[in-house]
Amino acid sequence: MERIEFEVLSACAEGIDFTLQKENLHYSESDVQQTKINLERKELLNGDTVTEQGLKELEPYRVKRVVFLAAGFGSRMVPITINTPKPMVRVNGKRIIETLIDAAIGAGISDIYIVRGYLGEQFELLQRKYPNIRLVDNPDYDGTGTISSFYYAKELLENAYVMESDLVLKNPKIIRRYHYCSDFMGTRVDGTDDWYFRTEDNGHITEIGVGGSGKNCYKLIGISYWNKEDGRRLADDIRTAYESPEGRNLPMSFIPFRVFRDQYRVQIMPCRESDIIEIDSFEELQVYDKAYQIHSSK
Incomplete structure (x- = not known):
């Protein structure tokens, strides 16, 4: 299943607003609407209701x-x-x-x-x-x-x-x-003195750090x-x-993001400060x- 199909289908199944994740992965509203149409054609979605087959497709995740x-x-x-x-x-x-x-x-x-x-x-x-x-x-x-x-x-x-x-x-x-994949929760911030992540445009975490260099990044949760x-x-x-x-x-976070960083492709899962x-x-x-x-x- 493609990432955008998963995001739309799982959001419908869980009754959640995935606005933050949509923005993080650069999905437009037209992307989302077209994906819903495609999911209906595949009989995985009926309106905003996930079908029995749709739930089966989600089960591995x-x-x-x-x-x-x-x-x-x-x-x-x-x-x-x-x-x-x-x-x-x-x-x-x-x-x-x-x-x-x-x-x-x-x-x-x-x-x-x-x-x-x-x-x-x-x-x-x-x-x-x-x-x-x-x-x-x-x-x-x-x-x-x-x-x-x-x-x-x-x-x-x-x-x-x-x-x-x-x-x-x-x-x-x-x-x-x-x-959909391994991920770590973070809050988007202009700057932080705490632990932070930096990411690529696709949401993949590329860097972890702490202290004053944390600018335009995600504060680690x-x-x-x-x-x-x-x-x-x-x-x-x-x-x-x-x-x-x-x-x-x-620090535990050094294992996947520094010591063995070449072995992992961990995404950011954004959340709001509130x-x-x-x-x-x-x-x-x-x-x-x-x-x-x-x-x-x-």
Whole structure:
């Protein structure tokens, strides 16, 4: 299936607006309308309704599972993370990780794994509400980055979302039921001091960096998808890197975008800044949830 056919068909199947992806891949409105006509001729689409045959055509692109990375300490969220893992912190009454879990379930993804480390026993509380959750232990979480969580979940990466679990999701529709290829989520920005991607016109990620050189780029969001081939390849490359002398100190994103960059063709999956809230400090938490504000008595 051609990319534009997939985008139109999957958007209709999921009931989503793919305006951002259309712009990212340079599709015109006439391109979209002609594609709809072609899909109707192939009996994959009837108006805006996907036919039974259309759903069969989409099935090879279905996301099989989601892996949540939830092992870290969250030092910048002290004091709230002294007794609570950051993904389990409540923001306006709901645990951060639950905003992501609910979106995954809403997209029809029921195979859910959580890689735990710091105060890992607390994640067992989630199994009462979500019995299908399975927990993966990361004994190396202290002193390593997310690469250690990828390492202990490396056999789960095929046809899978991998999500950092400290993102407050405001728009659940950005979690898709179907993916055409491996991709990494990002927000288009004029500049950023954070991690960023640069891309070719077709959306292929060509560069990753951090700091002041991030101009006219995509700010990295910690949500990625890996298809069957790349997920299998990533598992091998993570094992090779992690078991090397310096591997545990590598940022995970360096594996596909620097260390083994010639082996991957990862796309950008654009999202809007309003879709996700990244709470990086206790001060930011106080802004988003006034219940955490500390009032000094006069």
